[in-house]
Amino acid sequence: MSGSHSTLPPDIDPNSVDAATAERLTELIESEEGVTNKYTGWLGYTSVGIAVAMSLFHLWAAWDIVPTTTLRFAHVGFTLVLGFLLFPAARRFRHRFMPWDWALIAAGAYVTWYLISGGDDLQDRVIFPEPMDIVVGWLLIALVLEAARRATGWVMPVVSICFILYAFFGNHLPAPWTHRGYDAERLVPHLSITLEGIFGSAVDVSATLIILFTIYGAILSASGAGKYFVDFSFAATGGKPSSAGRTVVLSAFLLGGPSGSGVATTVTIGTVAWPMMRQVGYRADDAGGLLAAGGLGAIISPPIMGAAAFLIAEYLKISYLEVLLMATVPTVLYYAGLLFMVELDQRRIAARGGNPNAAKGMVVESVGAMFRRGWYHFTSLVAIIGFMAIGYSATLSVLYAMLLAVALSFLSKEHALWPRKLIKTLADGAYQSIGIAATCASAGIIVGCITLTGLGLKFSDIAIQAAGGSLVITAIYTALIVWVVGLAVPVTASYIICAVVAAPALIKLGVPDYAAHMFVFYYAVLSEVSPPTALSPFAAAAITGAGPYRTTLMAWKYTLPAFVLPFIFVTDPDGVGLLLRPTEGMGWGDVAWQIFLATAGLAALAAAAQGFARHILAGWERGVLTLVGLLLLFPALFEAVLSLPHPHWWGVLAGAVFMAWQIKRPEPRFA
Numbered sequence: 001m002s003g004s005h006s007t008l009p010p011d012i013d014p015n016s017v018d019a020a021t022a023e024r025l026t027e028l029i030e031s032e033e034g035v036t037n038k039y040t041g042w043l044g045y046t047s048v049g050i051a052v053a054m055s056l057f058h059l060w061a062a063w064d065i066v067p068t069t070t071l072r073f074a075h076v077g078f079t080l081v082l083g084f085l086l087f088p089a090a091r092r093f094r095h096r097f098m099p100w101d102w103a104l105i106a107a108g109a110y111v112t113w114y115l116i117s118g119g120d121d122l123q124d125r126v127i128f129p130e131p132m133d134i135v136v137g138w139l140l141i142a143l144v145l146e147a148a149r150r151a152t153g154w155v156m157p158v159v160s161i162c163f164i165l166y167a168f169f170g171n172h173l174p175a176p177w178t179h180r181g182y183d184a185e186r187l188v189p190h191l192s193i194t195l196e197g198i199f200g201s202a203v204d205v206s207a208t209l210i211i212l213f214t215i216y217g218a219i220l221s222a223s224g225a226g227k228y229f230v231d232f233s234f235a236a237t238g239g240k241p242s243s244a245g246r247t248v249v250l251s252a253f254l255l256g257g258p259s260g261s262g263v264a265t266t267v268t269i270g271t272v273a274w275p276m277m278r279q280v281g282y283r284a285d286d287a288g289g290l291l292a293a294g295g296l297g298a299i300i301s302p303p304i305m306g307a308a309a310f311l312i313a314e315y316l317k318i319s320y321l322e323v324l325l326m327a328t329v330p331t332v333l334y335y336a337g338l339l340f341m342v343e344l345d346q347r348r349i350a351a352r353g354g355n356p357n358a359a360k361g362m363v364v365e366s367v368g369a370m371f372r373r374g375w376y377h378f379t380s381l382v383a384i385i386g387f388m389a390i391g392y393s394a395t396l397s398v399l400y401a402m403l404l405a406v407a408l409s410f411l412s413k414e415h416a417l418w419p420r421k422l423i424k425t426l427a428d429g430a431y432q433s434i435g436i437a438a439t440c441a442s443a444g445i446i447v448g449c450i451t452l453t454g455l456g457l458k459f460s461d462i463a464i465q466a467a468g469g470s471l472v473i474t475a476i477y478t479a480l481i482v483w484v485v486g487l488a489v490p491v492t493a494s495y496i497i498c499a500v501v502a503a504p505a506l507i508k509l510g511v512p513d514y515a516a517h518m519f520v521f522y523y524a525v526l527s528e529v530s531p532p533t534a535l536s537p538f539a540a541a542a543i544t545g546a547g548p549y550r551t552t553l554m555a556w557k558y559t560l561p562a563f564v565l566p567f568i569f570v571t572d573p574d575g576v577g578l579l580l581r582p583t584e585g586m587g588w589g590d591v592a593w594q595i596f597l598a599t600a601g602l603a604a605l606a607a608a609a610q611g612f613a614r615h616i617l618a619g620w621e622r623g624v625l626t627l628v629g630l631l632l633l634f635p636a637l638f639e640a641v642l643s644l645p646h647p648h649w650w651g652v653l654a655g656a657v658f659m660a661w662q663i664k665r666p667e668p669r670f671a
Contacts, residue, residue: 036086036431037095047085051427054078058211059402062395069123070116072199075207077112078430079437080143081105086434087150104143111140115193122193129189137192138184141445144198148442151435155488156442159497163449164191170453176462179453190452197448201314202440202496209310209320210436212398215429216380217304219405222425224415225377229254230272232374235367244277245290245342249335252294253301262528266295266536270543278544281349285547288540289554290345293338295536296528296559299491301331303384307436308495308524312517313394315499320394324385326518326579330565333578333598337561340606348612374412380405436492443496450500460505471509472637475570478502479523486527494524506570512583515569515576522566529555557609561602564633568598572636597648601632604655614662621658628655 039047057078061071084104088094114136115122125133141164145157164187166173171181182190191197195204220226230251237246251269270291277287299306302324309327313320380401387397409417417425450456463481467473481502486494498520506516528536534552541551556563568575576583577591578598607613608625617625631638631651638647 035088035091035094037088037097039095039097043097047082048423048427050078050082050085051430052423054082054430054433055211055215055426058207059215059399062208062212062399068204069195069199071207072195072203073112073115075211075437076144076198076203076441077108077116079434079441080108080112080147082430082434083147083151083438084108086431087147089150104146107139108143111136111143115140126189126193129185129193133193134184134188137188140192140198141188144438144441144445147438151438152442152490152493156439156490156493159489160442160445163446166455167449167453176458177455179455182452187449187452191445191448194448196451198441198444200444200447202311202443202447202492203437205310205314206307206433206437206440208395209398210307210440211430211433212395212402213304213310214432214436215426216398216402216405218425218429218432219402219409219417220377220380222415222417222421222428223377223405223409224374224412225405226255226268228374228377230269232367232370234272235370244273244280244282245345246339247276248273248290248294249297249338249342252297253335255298262292262295262299262536263539264295265298266291266539267543269294270540274543282345283546284544285541285550285554286345288537288544288546288551289556289558290338290341291540291543292529292534292536292551292555293558295540296525296555296562297331297334297338299525299528300327300334300522300562302327303381306521306525307440307492308521310394311492311495311499312514312521316514316517318514319388321385321388324388326514326581329578329580329595330518330522333565333595333602334559334561336599337602337606338558340603341558341610344607344610344612347614348610348616376408376411379408435490439490439493440496443493446493446497447500456500456504459501460508463502463505464508469509471506471511472571474505474509475519475567478506478519479566482520482523483526483530486524487530491524491527494527495521498524511570512576512581514581515579518579519566519570522562526559526562529559560605560609564602564605565598568633571634574636597632597635597651600655601629601651604629604632604651613659624654624658627651628658 037047038044057074060066084101085097088096089098089100122133129137145160148160149157167182167187169181170177170179172178193199233247233251233254234243237243237250248269251273252265255265255268270288273291274287277290278284282290305324305327309323310320313323316323383404384397384401387400388394392400406417406422409415463474463477467477478498482494482498485497489497499517503513503516503520506519507513511519528534529552534548534555537552537555538548540546540555541548544551565578568578573583574586574590574594577586577594580591582588582591604625607617608622608629611617611622613621613625628651631647631654635646635648635651638644644650
């Protein structure tokens with residue numbers, strides 16, 4: 001049986017947008033999360049039952065010890081079964097369970113049974129596989145590629161197939177791309193049985209952490225946290241001149257946990273905030289750019305960052321808490337950059353005759369009253385960090401935070417997670433993990449081919465040679481590679497591929513491994529606001545009615561900090577202080593100085609990008625501020641390239657002189 005289905009976030013009032021806009025927003029969210037079926041009747045009960053079983057299995061695995069291979073095999077098995085059940089082969093088959101779906105589900109269940117029942121014997125014969133091992137391996141590869149195609153589109157499977165072909169026929173390529181070449185008996189078991197292919201690190205993180213956080217996000221959403229965070233942001237920033245922009249920034253930060261999706265966050269905030277932004281004088285494209293920038297921030301905000309953040313911990317063999325600590329200052333600086341932009345927006349709108357105070361009176365409840373009513377929504381978010389800080393693993397920390405969130409939900413009659421609602425919430429958590437898990441499994445094929453053929457090391461040498469051994473040029477090449485890959489595949493897959501292919505080049509040139517991986521992570525995330533797949537700006541444009549590409553350009557302006565900051569990690573030896581990992585000889589005073597320079601530099605670049613400081617800026621004034629920002633952000637580069645002594649002090653001096661000039665010139669000059 002079929003039923004209507006909408007993938008708009010549950011926190012959106014369906015009456016806040018017209019039908020055409022709602023349909024367009026749904027299509028954009030589906031572009032990121034996949035087109036899904038919604039069944040009624042026995043098929044609906046079956047899908048919910050399997051999804052709840054998946055969630056309960058992973059919750060049990062988080063509590064008790066489950067063999068590594070069993071956990072990864074079962075995780076991919078659940079992903080295949082639910083993937084073929086939830087995602088139609090094509091949009092025209094939506095909400096219809098077709099005969100081939102039966103066949104694919106049966107094949108996925110059989111492959112999973114074969115792998116789990118094979119036990120240690122299966123692992124022992126990887127080098128000398130039996131014929132049936134090869135058959136099952138090929139079947140698993142085909143199923144994973146089809147599940148990824150349904151969940152994420154054609155690009156990921158096509159890229160995976162290209163890497164498989166490279167593994168088979170790379171011996172026919174010229175140097176330096178050539179390798180010895182591998183046959184099916186060597187390649188297929190490597191990809192389908194070992195823990196270096198499909199069941200590698202990416203699937204391990206998906207099975208042990210990502211699914212737990214998607215379940216936790218579903219619990220937060222079901223308990224009303226998402227809507228509360230938006231309302232709280234309006235209350236906290238309401239009645240102030242720049243309340244509209246500040247509301248977007250604060251809402252985006254708070255919604256990063258319950259949402260976990262840049263597009264969903266943009267849509268959730270945009271449908272509520274756009275009327276206020278329009279009222280205070282924001283142009284449609286400016287408002288859309290800020291909304292998209294806020295959605296991007298949701299992916300990089302602790303304590304629940306994008307799925308790729310969990311993979312950083314796995315690749316670097318560090319705790320997730322350490323990843324959160326490394327992300328703290330860049331995240332604060334990102335939002336500081338947005339706030340600089342918002343404050344300048346308010347001044348610019350006022351200078352052009354707008355009414356930035358028009359938002360006054362829109363808040364109907366004081367922030368104190370709202371906090372007393374819903375304080376408990378913040379508790380589990382803080383608890384995750386608290387549990388990790390006292391020594392619990394990230395797995396147990398999120399598990400305990402879930403239990404706390406469920407218990408506290410009963411403080412609200414409307415959002416109490418009674419058994420019926422809790423079952424639906426557990427199913428939703430499993431549903432949300434399927435696309436990520438399919439991406440991780442498909443990316444495992446790519447990574448397996450890269451490690452087997454040694455392509456990662458070859459590529460590093462090629463990149464370094466092309467850059468002439470220059471760290472700066474290598475960093476630019478790496479950023480471009482990550483950006484281009486991110487245009488084609490999801491953020492998680494982009495990070496997985498580039499962490500294996502691109503990051504080693506930076507590490508070879510002396511960049512600390514953690515700085516290289518954070519660099520790759522941030523540029524993978526930037527694909528959210530980069531055309532032709534700029535889903536967050538396109539969603540914002542659908543809400544505001546602005547042109548999508550003009551909105552994307554405005555999103556680039558607002559996300560300027562995210563584009564600039566990663567280069568500080570890798571080009572300045574002291575820049576790693578922003579990751580709260582000072583190198584030998586650096587003290588915490590030096591770290592504080594780096595944070596000050598970065599903050600001042602971003603403020604200068606924000607003013608240059610906005611064309612407004614104390615007054616509207618002339619072209620030469622924007623150029624001066626750009627130079628000031630670069631001097632403050634990249635002093636090591638100016639010192640190395642131009643032999644300029646103490647460039648940061650030149651930046652501080654130039655910035656002080658410029659601000660004195662702005663203050664001395666009292667009359668604004670209108671553009």
